[in-house]
Amino acid sequence: MEKRKIEIEYELAQFDDFCSIGKQLIEEARRATERSYAPYSHFCVGAAIRLDNGEIVTGANQENAAYPSGTCAERSACFYAGAQYPGVKFDAIAIAARGTDGQFTPEPVAPCGACRQSLLEYEKLAGRSVKVILVGRDYCYVFPSVASLLPLCFADF
Ligand code: THU
Numbered sequence: 001m002e003k004r005k006i007e008i009e010y011e012l013a014q015f016d017d018f019c020s021i022g023k024q025l026i027e028e029a030r031r032a033t034e035r036s037y038a039p040y041s042h043f044c045v046g047a048a049i050r051l052d053n054g055e056i057v058t059g060a061n062q063e064n065a066a067y068p069s070g071t072c073a074e075r076s077a078c079f080y081a082g083a084q085y086p087g088v089k090f091d092a093i094a095i096a097a098r099g100t101d102g103q104f105t106p107e108p109v110a111p112c113g114a115c116r117q118s119l120l121e122y123e124k125l126a127g128r129s130v131k132v133i134l135v136g137r138d139y140c141y142v143f144p145s146v147a148s149l150l151p152l153c154f155a156d157f
Pocket of ligand 1: 038041043044045060061062063070071072073074110111112115
């Protein structure tokens with residue numbers, strides 16, 4: 001057997017490292033956490049997607065008493081974008097979260113597997129990379145694409 005390794009490259013960035021457009025996207029993701037409905041987990045996630053038509057659409061996690069019926073911030077944002085602007089390309093997504101103490105998480109929060117898969121579909125359909133900015137309290141992680149967060153992805157459709 002041959003041993004193989006998958007490596008993922010990403011950047012560590014401070015808020016001031018971003019241009020004004022990036023800063024705006026981060027602020028929108030942070031603001032979107034205020035629209036989270038999370039009475040069960042008390043973990044408030046916000047996502048902001050910059051579309052190539054210049055619009056920013058946001059989403060926040062929406063929970064439900066029947067737990068699996070709820071949805072994550074990233075999927076609420078990307079499905080909303082797809083429903084409002086069919087076929088539009090995504091430039092970037094920023095994701096921020098506030099923990100049970102109500103404060104922004106010190107560490108950047110990473111999207112769950114289902115959200116990665118959902119975002120990947122829009123990236124593949126558009127045929128171009130969507131930058132992913134994971135926002136922590138003091139620093140961010142920046143990934144060049146959704147695919148980079150989902151190695152060996154299922155995307156044969
Ligand atoms: N959540 C998100 O909104 N995005 C993620 O990528 C991970 C988890 C939400 C789902 C649930 O409402 C809460 O965070 C706790 O898991």
